[in-house]
Amino acid sequence: MLRRHLLLGFAGLAAMSAAAPVAAQETVKVGLIATLTGPQAASGRQKVAGAKLYMALNGNMVAGKKIELIIKDDTGVADITRRHAQELIVNDKVAAISGFSLTPLALAVAPVITQAKIPAIIMTAGTSIITERSPYFVRVSFTLPQQSVPIAEWIAKNGAKTAVSLVSDYGPGIDAQDAFKMRFEEKGGKVLEQLKAPLANPEFSAFLQRAKDLKPDALFLFVPAPTAGSLMKQVIDRGLIEANIKVVGTGDITDDDQLNGIGDSVLGLVTSHFYSAAHDSPMNKKFVEEFKKANPGMRPNFIGVGGYDGMHAFYQALEKTKGDTDGTKLVEAMKGMSFESPRGMLTIDPATRDVVQDVYIRKVEKKDGELYNIEFDVVKQVKDPIHK
Ligand code: PHB
16 A cells, blocks of 8 residues: 555656656567467467466566556467457567467567567477568467477387377377377387368267277377367276277377366376476465465466566567667577466577477376376477477
């Protein structure tokens, strides 16, 4: 209360002496294009919560400038993402844009950011190729090959000789299935079939039946995280786990946001991913605690962490340029950047602008009455294996 009165007092003073304080408060705007409605809405909710939490914990002043976050909902439609990007750049004069819940949404802004020379920080989308589509992309999330190779190795090492993959039929799914097959077969396994389900229609039962009929040792799965609940319920209903098929995947399928809703049938399921809400570090403990406090009823997932780290990358870059918002300088400042995230250490590869990070092997376990992905092994500092 006292603080508010003081602030009001200062504001009053500032209003009275019109000249001085105006120039001192230069604002730097950052666009956050999130998917807040439609089937991928859970993604936008996490990303916005992560970005806002970062600002709440770290303040909104960087290099003497006030940071303003402008949030837009693209509803998961690429044309809308592109339009928001254009408007943010032309009308709002943002220093950077960020977000991108799905690969096609990120790809849609590539020509816009290249032409405008404005950085775009990718907080979710995970197809390898994205960062090659513009020198202004910087990625703090992950790539699907980066996550899929470690689980291919793990399942081959743990006795699987044959596997089937089932993924959503678009960029990250194709990347995931191909990287899985490449490494699984290098290790002596055989992928019997690569199944692809349409992204728009989360109906997996025919594909799961086909996978079951093929009787593989393992089934590898990827869908975008907001679809995980619906996929895993069908995996359980089709009896794939009881059929003695070892179900594995990238951590998208046991997304922290949905894991408790999926239920105990997935206890013991092994996935590979860069973030778990159960990651054992002091920084993550604090992050999870603050995230839950600010967003009652929610648990952070990797998308929330992407929002948080994306803001950190921008803050650090602006600090490095001493407040210069030139887009090319900001991208240069992000190249080679290395920092501790709630996930562990991450580095932005200076050559590719893509994220290099630890990939954990985790198992679903119950802790304090809730389901978590408990990390039990790690592959250190993994680069995208496709576009090195
Ligand atoms: C993507 O579209 O690139 C994407 C979306 C959600 C995920 C992973 C990848 O969980």
